[in-house]
Amino acid sequence: MATNGKSKKPRIVSIGGGTGLSTLLRGLKKYRADLSVIVTVTDDGGSSGRLREELNVLPPGDIRNCMIALSEDEHLMSQLFRFRFTSEGGLHNHSFGNLFLTAMAGVTGDFAVAVRLTSEVLAIKGVIYPSTNSNVQLRAELEDGSWVEGETRITASHKRIRRVQLDPPDALPLPDSIEAIRAADLITIGPGSLYTSLIPNMLVKGVIDAVRASRATKIYIQNIMTQPGETDGYSAAEHVEVLADHCGGVLFPNVLLNNRAPSPEIEKRYLAEHASVVEIDRKRLCAPGRKIVERDLLAEDGVVRHDPDRLASAVLEMAEPRLDVDRR
Numbered sequence: 001m002a003t004n005g006k007s008k009k010p011r012i013v014s015i016g017g018g019t020g021l022s023t024l025l026r027g028l029k030k031y032r033a034d035l036s037v038i039v040t041v042t043d044d045g046g047s048s049g050r051l052r053e054e055l056n057v058l059p060p061g062d063i064r065n066c067m068i069a070l071s072e073d074e075h076l077m078s079q080l081f082r083f084r085f086t087s088e089g090g091l092h093n094h095s096f097g098n099l100f101l102t103a104m105a106g107v108t109g110d111f112a113v114a115v116r117l118t119s120e121v122l123a124i125k126g127v128i129y130p131s132t133n134s135n136v137q138l139r140a141e142l143e144d145g146s147w148v149e150g151e152t153r154i155t156a157s158h159k160r161i162r163r164v165q166l167d168p169p170d171a172l173p174l175p176d177s178i179e180a181i182r183a184a185d186l187i188t189i190g191p192g193s194l195y196t197s198l199i200p201n202m203l204v205k206g207v208i209d210a211v212r213a214s215r216a217t218k219i220y221i222q223n224i225m226t227q228p229g230e231t232d233g234y235s236a237a238e239h240v241e242v243l244a245d246h247c248g249g250v251l252f253p254n255v256l257l258n259n260r261a262p263s264p265e266i267e268k269r270y271l272a273e274h275a276s277v278v279e280i281d282r283k284r285l286c287a288p289g290r291k292i293v294e295r296d297l298l299a300e301d302g303v304v305r306h307d308p309d310r311l312a313s314a315v316l317e318m319a320e321p322r323l324d325v326d327r328r
Contacts, residue, residue: 020191027312035126190221
């Protein structure tokens with residue numbers, strides 16, 4: 001995709017969390033674009049959960065992974081920021097990146113400022129925003145009518161989820177992230193855990209309205225595999241419909257899917273962990289006003305995940321001819 005001397009860099013906003021978002025960013029950072037990233041802050045497990053409980057800080061893990069993905073020297077930064085302490089004391093299993101962000105938040109007194117300053121230190125190719133600066137928890141209503149508090153408890157319940165909410169429900173976004181959405185040429189959501197990485201971002205006050213008002217091309221990127229304890233047995237159409245239900249209607253009419261099956265050996269390994277390939281139910285997906293694009297997006301490295309370069313290329317192709325993007 002060529003550019004001319006008068007072209008401005010396209011503005012891309014990517015929404016999500018977890019490893020799926022980081023994978024997309026590794027591909028997108030190779031293109032000349034103004035990239036903004038909105039990352040969920042509801043994680044309460046692992047190192048992030050411990051820091052959140054002990055120091056009352058927002059969970060840094062997903063944001064740390066996005067920083068690694070967007071850093072200029074990803075290999076060096078990933079070694080440093082992914083480094084985990086091994087000890088019998090309180091530092092055990094904490095990552096350096098999580099501790100760095102937590103310390104920066106303590107120095108500045110503002111988690112969003114800490115994210116911005118750390119991004120400058122790492123010279124990342126883009127701007128990262130926590131979805132909110134409020135200390136929010138995720139809560140879910142399950143199929144049996146009971147409610148579960150906390151992201152890890154939700155997935156551990158192994159019950160079908162009806163809907164999720166934020167507590168408090170009136171958490172506000174960063175004004176700059178809303179402005180990025182309004183000005184965007186392209187907005188993506190996914191890949192990532194439907195209920196715990198994608199939807200929580202949309203529940204922050206004002207985000208749905210901003211996305212709805214934006215004239216950007218809006219793309220939902222479907223996960224390749226179901227997530228145990230969260231989307232067991234879900235088809236692609238069920239993912240799309242759940243997202244729409246939580247957003248008060250279809251916000252992302254363009255759907256990108258991987259259509260290449262993993263090898264039988266890899267698929268068998270995932271089945272043993274109660275994860276399966278997401279069924280592409282084309283008839284149900286092809287609703288009026290919805291555009292479905294299928295590509296071979298599968299990485300070939302022994303695990304089932306998207307290939308960063310193929311994924312970014314497919315996303316930008318779907319946004320044409322609006323976008324005029326060249327590789328860096």
